[in-house]
Amino acid sequence: DQQVKQNSPSLSVQEGRISILNCDYTNSMFDYFLWYKKYPAEGPTFLISISSIKDKNEDGRFTVFLNKSAKHLSLHIVPSQPGDSAVYFCAASGTPGANNLFFGTGTRLTVIP
């Protein structure tokens, strides 16, 4: 069964506005969460991460929020830029560097100029 879910396969946002990508997980043992960005014909590139002891982590235009009680995390991109157009994956693991990394199915973000 899919332990990490991204229920929106696609999202379109106007340039300059906020993009919010959502991710839900079912395994309460997950302790570490990551977001990846993927351009066509390339491997997913690490973007930002958060451990379960935090509820927010910010890096420039990217902020990840974690709601452990709801088993939900989100990635906010603000302001969105056309170069942000890509597929975004969330992933979860037990601990940083753990053997198993569980990915969501991805959300395709299109930022409209």
Next chain:
Amino acid sequence: GAVVSQHPSRVICKSGTSVKIECRSLDFQATTMFWYRQFPKKSLMLMATSNEGSKATYEQGVEKDKFLINHASLTLSTLTVTSAHPEDSSFYICSAIVTGGLGYTFGSGTRLTVV
């Protein structure tokens, strides 16, 4: 939902031996499977794309004789690391496109340690 089962999750092998990693699609047919290797900054490098019944397409810089990929059926793709060396130690993960435009599904990864 579409699930890819990857085995083993962890393997330790001696230098010079070969290791086979399997990725199996459990409830859908994966005509295309991608194999990635994770590097220290956590990004995944695409190693090769395998298509059922044909030869895999390797990315530049990936040794096809070292990383043998077989995609003999619509539900199984394997990656064999031949004559493994310590520098091959890494996290390997497979992925498949879910039919119907539903995105990608990933295996849970294999941590390979070559001693």
